[in-house]
Structure formats: structure tokens, C-alpha cells
Amino acid sequence: xxxxxxxxxxxxxxxxxxxxxxxxxxxxxxxxxxxxxxxxxxxxxxxxxxxxxxxxxxxxxxxxxxxxxxxxxxxxxxxxxxxxxxxxxxxxxxxxxxxxxxxxxxxxxxxxxxxxxxxxxxxxxxxxxxxxxxxxxxxxxxxxxxxxxxxxxxxxxxxxxxxxxxxxxxxxxxxxxxxxxxxxxxxxxxxxxxxxxxxxxxxxxxxxxxxxxxxxxxxxxxxxxxxxxxxxxxxxxxxxxxxxxxxxxxxxxxxxxxxxxxxxxxxxxxxxxxxxxxxxxxxxxxxxxxxxxxxxxxxxxxxxxxxxxxxxxxxxxxxxxxxxxxxxxxxxxxxxxxxxxxxxxxxxxxxxxxxxxxxxxxxxxx
Ligand code: ATP
Ligand code: MG
Numbered sequence: 001x002x003x004x005x006x007x008x009x010x011x012x013x014x015x016x017x018x019x020x021x022x023x024x025x026x027x028x029x030x031x032x033x034x035x036x037x038x039x040x041x042x043x044x045x046x047x048x049x050x051x052x053x054x055x056x057x058x059x060x061x062x063x064x065x066x067x068x069x070x071x072x073x074x075x076x077x078x079x080x081x082x083x084x085x086x087x088x089x090x091x092x093x094x095x096x097x098x099x100x101x102x103x104x105x106x107x108x109x110x111x112x113x114x115x116x117x118x119x120x121x122x123x124x125x126x127x128x129x130x131x132x133x134x135x136x137x138x139x140x141x142x143x144x145x146x147x148x149x150x151x152x153x154x155x156x157x158x159x160x161x162x163x164x165x166x167x168x169x170x171x172x173x174x175x176x177x178x179x180x181x182x183x184x185x186x187x188x189x190x191x192x193x194x195x196x197x198x199x200x201x202x203x204x205x206x207x208x209x210x211x212x213x214x215x216x217x218x219x220x221x222x223x224x225x226x227x228x229x230x231x232x233x234x235x236x237x238x239x240x241x242x243x244x245x246x247x248x249x250x251x252x253x254x255x256x257x258x259x260x261x262x263x264x265x266x267x268x269x270x271x272x273x274x275x276x277x278x279x280x281x282x283x284x285x286x287x288x289x290x291x292x293x294x295x296x297x298x299x300x301x302x303x304x305x306x307x308x309x310x311x312x313x314x315x316x317x318x319x320x321x322x323x324x325x326x327x328x329x330x331x332x333x334x335x336x337x338x339x340x341x342x343x344x345x346x347x348x349x350x351x352x353x354x355x356x357x358x359x360x361x362x363x364x365x366x
Pocket of ligand 1: 011018019021153192204
């Protein structure tokens, strides 16, 4: 069986360092491993519209931003097809059929949908499109026969729902769809990077992000203003490491060589954490270190972005070509799906002949 990747992001804002450690970094590694036959990276504009119907311009403006973020982290259009979801109409058609395989109560139980509904304060005014987006995600994944989906932890329930749809479809209509596997980052801190405000998740919609496209000064300002342990008032006070986002970011980003380079007082993160917990280590010093670590990671990304920004028509061309390839793959899957469901009436010789026989007409369909 072919090894295929599908993943993507909603163009609701530029991508942030949570996306980077949660998914983008791993995508680039998988891409460069050479182990995958096809890699599809989707800008999920149709999904973004499910909770931004009144802000189409926001979604529109972020298509190129997200594409630039993709290219700047090292996604290579020669190896990965970057495409725009809304331009692959087959995905909607697949969703329409998958909707019949999912119950309302099953969607209501999806924990990510639940918490996102709460976060967006929809209360009783949940857009139907938003409520059903896990089904549309199943279409995105299965349309490309994806075997692996590298995403952050919040996507686990979506993958589970997709796998259920695949099993149900194959059960009823015969083996057609491929069951995907989720690929989560190995580093615990990267599963769900908290916001700079200490909230559970860095998220575009919460405005607590460090963006990949932020300038050096912006990153520094955000790091120096980060939430830490609110009870760590004086340097000599013992500080809390757990739930302190500055340390979670260090867990996600720092490597041993960073200490030698930027903070030789410690040889590894554990030593720094121990000192903080004991007392005697101030937030400013830890933040300065984090800033250096982040700048080192972001500098090459910024550089690559600058070179792509100089040729936006070329970026459009990359999206156009990626979308064409995605359309072809999705059309092929849709053809197979319709054949399995036996709703490919005009190709169904058996049905035509059977009715021709039944009513005594000629069976010649030409
Ligand atoms: P929105 O608020 O519009 O939903 P978002 O910031 O949650 O935006 P998405 O486009 O929904 O971003 O998510 C894209 C991918 O990035 C998903 O795979 C998701 O799991 C991952 N991701 C998003 N935020 C984080 C985070 N804070 N930590 C780790 N992974 C994340
Ligand atoms: Mg999200």
C-alpha cells in the first residue's frame, strides 16, 4: 500500500510556533525522509469559513500568508503538494455521503467540537457547517487515501471519527477507503503548546501567539511579557515549573547545545528547572534564554520567507499546481466511492441491461 500524508491548517491567521512544534516541523521531517509516496498539505479555507462565515475577507487574506509560512518552514513544492481546500469540489461531495454515516449524538460527543463550541461561545447558535466539520475532515483525509496524518493532539478525536466513517463505509459498501493513522509529536510539550498568556492552547483565535512571521523585536517583546508563575515574585522565591509556559516552551524548543551557546551557567534544562524550583533564578534570565532559543529557530524561517515574499506569483503557481494534483486524486477517490455505493448510474451497465430486459427494450446502450 502506498504511504500518503494529508494534513493542513485553517487560514484564520498566520501560523504560529504551536503549529510549528505540533505539526509543521514533523511534516518537514517526514517530507525529507523520502518514505512517503505522496504528501498533500491543505489550506483549509472551507473549514475556516464554518466559523468565520461573516469574515470571508479574513480567510481570503490568510491564504497566501499560510502558503508563505509553509514554504518558509521548509515544505518543498517538489515533494509536497500544497493546495486550497475550496478548490477541490470533490471534497464537498464526499462529505455529503459521509454525513449519512454519522449521527448527531456522535458529533455532539466529539470532545474537540465540544470545547471549540464553548470557546467560541456559540451556545445554541452553532452553525451546521461548523458542527459537521469533523465529517468534512474525514473527506479531506480519505479523498487522498492518506495513511498518516501528522497533527497536534486536539485532532485526535477527528482522526477517531474519520476511522469510524471509513470502517462504516467499507462495511456497508465494500472495501474502498483507507483507515488513516495519526502521527503525534513525540515531545509531550509539543502536543499542545500553551499560549503566551498561559492558556491551555496557543491559538490564532485566542490572540496568544508567537507567529512564525513575527519580527525579531515582536518575538522578544512577546517572550518578555509572557505569563510565568504568578507567585514567583522575587528572584529568591521558589518558582513553579509545571504549568509555567516559559518552561513548556523550553521543553519544546531548547536543545543542550543552546545552553553552551546562550546560558553556560547550566548544562541542561533540568539544571535550570531545579534552580528555578529551589529559588534564586529570576524570570527575566529564563525569558532571555528562551528568546535566544526561539530566535535561533526562527531566523532561518524568516530568511526563507523573505525570499518567497519577493515572488508572490510563483507562490500562486505552487498552489495552482498543488491544487490540480489534489483535484485529480480526489476525483479518482470520488469515482471509486460512487462505484462502491453504486450511484455511478451512467457507468452501471448491469443496471441498464437489467431494466432494458425488464421492459423488453434493446439492451444496446450506445
Ligand atoms: P483556530 O483557532 O482558527 O482553530 P488554530 O491555531 O487552532 O486555529 P488550526 O489551523 O486549527 O490552528 O490547527 C492546525 C494544526 O496545528 C493542527 O494540526 C493542530 O493540531 C495544530 N495546532 C494548533 N495549535 C496548536 C498548539 N497550540 N500546539 C500544538 N499543535 C497545535
Ligand atoms: Mg484549531
